[in-house]
Amino acid sequence: MPQRKTLGLTAWILIGLGAGIIVGLIQYLLLPKEANEVIIKWVHDPLGRIFLNGIRLLVVPLVLVSLTLGTAAIGDLNKLGRIGGKTMGIYLSTTAIAITIGFTLASLIRPGTGLSIPIEGGFEGGQSPFMMDIFVNIVPTNPFRAMVEGEMLQVIFVAIMAGLAIASMPNRSKPLVKVLESADHIIQKMVGMIMLFAPIGVFGLIAEVIAGEGLAVFVPLLKYMGCVVGALFIHAFIIYPAYLFMFTKLNPIRFFANIYPAMIVAFSTSSSNASLPVTMSVAEKRLGAKESVYSFTLPLGATINMDGTAIMQGVATVFIANVYGIDLTIGNFLSVVLMATLASIGTAGVPGVGLIMLSMVLAEIGLPLEGIGIILGVDRLLDMTRTAINISGDLMATTVVAKSENEFDEELFYAKNKREDEDE
Ligand code: ASP
Numbered sequence: 001m002p003q004r005k006t007l008g009l010t011a012w013i014l015i016g017l018g019a020g021i022i023v024g025l026i027q028y029l030l031l032p033k034e035a036n037e038v039i040i041k042w043v044h045d046p047l048g049r050i051f052l053n054g055i056r057l058l059v060v061p062l063v064l065v066s067l068t069l070g071t072a073a074i075g076d077l078n079k080l081g082r083i084g085g086k087t088m089g090i091y092l093s094t095t096a097i098a099i100t101i102g103f104t105l106a107s108l109i110r111p112g113t114g115l116s117i118p119i120e121g122g123f124e125g126g127q128s129p130f131m132m133d134i135f136v137n138i139v140p141t142n143p144f145r146a147m148v149e150g151e152m153l154q155v156i157f158v159a160i161m162a163g164l165a166i167a168s169m170p171n172r173s174k175p176l177v178k179v180l181e182s183a184d185h186i187i188q189k190m191v192g193m194i195m196l197f198a199p200i201g202v203f204g205l206i207a208e209v210i211a212g213e214g215l216a217v218f219v220p221l222l223k224y225m226g227c228v229v230g231a232l233f234i235h236a237f238i239i240y241p242a243y244l245f246m247f248t249k250l251n252p253i254r255f256f257a258n259i260y261p262a263m264i265v266a267f268s269t270s271s272s273n274a275s276l277p278v279t280m281s282v283a284e285k286r287l288g289a290k291e292s293v294y295s296f297t298l299p300l301g302a303t304i305n306m307d308g309t310a311i312m313q314g315v316a317t318v319f320i321a322n323v324y325g326i327d328l329t330i331g332n333f334l335s336v337v338l339m340a341t342l343a344s345i346g347t348a349g350v351p352g353v354g355l356i357m358l359s360m361v362l363a364e365i366g367l368p369l370e371g372i373g374i375i376l377g378v379d380r381l382l383d384m385t386r387t388a389i390n391i392s393g394d395l396m397a398t399t400v401v402a403k404s405e406n407e408f409d410e411e412l413f414y415a416k417n418k419r420e421d422e423d424e
Pocket of ligand 1: 272
């Protein structure tokens with residue numbers, strides 16, 4: 001009997017996304033507001049949150065276990081330093097390019113000129129982080145608090161330290177390594193279990209946004225949104241392929257075909273941190289990067305590398321300056337690049353954090369914080385889009401570093417049928 005072809009999980013996630021958009025739109029256009037709210041409250045919101053909680057629950061154990069093992073496998077400080085150096089080099093350079101693209105495009109398109117939009121509601125700005133504190137706080141006083149509060153940089157610190165200690169005493173640490181390896185497999189299996197729910201979860205998350213906000217809120221800000229989305233596309237589909245080509249000669253189209261399930265999850269959850277279990281599993285099972293590299297690059301990237309967010313900062317700064325008729329100088333531009341990069345190191349990849357970072361950037365160059373009130377309404381959709389770009393940047397850097405360190409399975413990268421459902 002011929003085998004019946006079944007749809008893979010990634011195809012189902014895509015279907016969940018499409019169905020969410022269609023159902024959300026129908027609901028928004030056809031149902032009265034009250035009925036719409038009831039469906040969101042009783043169906044879409046719970047479905048989305050169950051999925052989101054499920055993947056978030058695995059973030060800290062996954063990072064802790066796999067990064068400890070990854071560091072132990074690398075073993076020597078030299079190699080770790082080299083991987084760290086390359087990773088930071090790519091993260092910082094792509095972020096600076098991202099802000100520049102945002103700025104340049106916004107300066108050309110000039111969103112916000114001649115616009116007089118009533119400012120809705122105020123916005124509580126965040127405090128600028130004191131630069132030294134960002135670095136000092138990487139060392140936690142209590143590892144358990146770091147884990148409970150999901151302080152990723154601190155968890156990363158603890159895991160790397162433990163990994164180095166393990167590598168320095170291979171015999172004595174053998175029993176613990178066995179336990180950690182077993183835990184690593186179990187957690188990855190759990191990620192797989194949660195992912196079975198992904199199509200429904202993604203459906204709920206997307207339907208909630210579209211049914212709740214419709215499309216009308218976007219109209220006055222179309223130029224601003226177009227500018228952000230345009231810059232995001234240029235960055236993702238020109239800059240990332242250029243990096244990939246320059247450093248690895250791998251096919252960029254294959255790269256995106258491999259990572260799109262992670263992009264969809266990032267898009268629907270608006271959180272690089274929450275997407276980590278999926279991003280890591282995509283790196284291992286679809287890209288071909290080895291755990292010794294991605295266990296380090298991805299958690300770090302989810303916390304400090306946010307190219308999509310940086311693009312939004314660039315465009316939003318020009319937009320708000322235009323609305324208030326303020327001219328920006330080259331000095332302002334440089335401050336934005338510096339502040340946006342620093343702010344992205346000091347804040348975690350969670351929904352909406354880009355706006356908090358923006359308030360720090362605006363305060364730094366003396367633009368009115370109230371400007372954020374104007375873009376607040378359309379930020380949800382942009383947050384989704386930029387989060388998808390944020391994690392693509394993390395995965396691009398992971399591919400480059402893994403390939404250059406020979407910690408890479410090129411056959412798997414090009415394989416059509418990925419080893420996604422393997423148990424061991
Ligand atoms: N939601 C984004 C992330 O998690 C951050 C942001 O731009 O708000 O990567």
